Amino acid sequence: MYLQFSSLLIFSILLTHFPRFAQGLLRCYSCRSRGELGTCKDPFDVNKEQVGVETNLCASGWCTKMIEAEDAFKEEYGTATERRCLQRGPSDNEERCAYTVVQLKKVYMCFCKGDLCNSSSNMPVNVSLILSTIAFSVYKWLL
Numbered sequence: 001m002y003l004q005f006s007s008l009l010i011f012s013i014l015l016t017h018f019p020r021f022a023q024g025l026l027r028c029y030s031c032r033s034r035g036e037l038g039t040c041k042d043p044f045d046v047n048k049e050q051v052g053v054e055t056n057l058c059a060s061g062w063c064t065k066m067i068e069a070e071d072a073f074k075e076e077y078g079t080a081t082e083r084r085c086l087q088r089g090p091s092d093n094e095e096r097c098a099y100t101v102v103q104l105k106k107v108y109m110c111f112c113k114g115d116l117c118n119s120s121s122n123m124p125v126n127v128s129l130i131l132s133t134i135a136f137s138v139y140k141w142l143l
Helices: 002-025 127-142
Strands: 027-034 054-057 062-067 080-085 096-102 105-113
Touching: 027 062
Parallel strands: none
Antiparallel strands: 027 054, 027 080, 062 080, 062 105, 096 105
């Protein structure tokens, strides 16, 4: 009983402090492509080696995915998709997707906080829910 309780306590402490330890280790995908043949567009296949797709360390921990053209038919060369690290996150610290203006162009931008979180077409992901589920599963396993 004591061993189970101490194991659970150690696991809880590590789980609670993990984001602080991992903060400097967060990475984002970095790429940009335009049109149907690009490697940066959705669906984004991260399981195979792709030309022009890199993973870079991200000091802020905030990643973005930006889609440049609202209507690919109006854009001469097709829709541009860019994934990269943000220098700083939003002031309210909330993950979201929204239309905004970047360099005088209207773009659809999603930003998220987490390791390689800008790979998905369905951003953002609720990391807290995932970690809580794992912690509960380990707790049940120890009992």
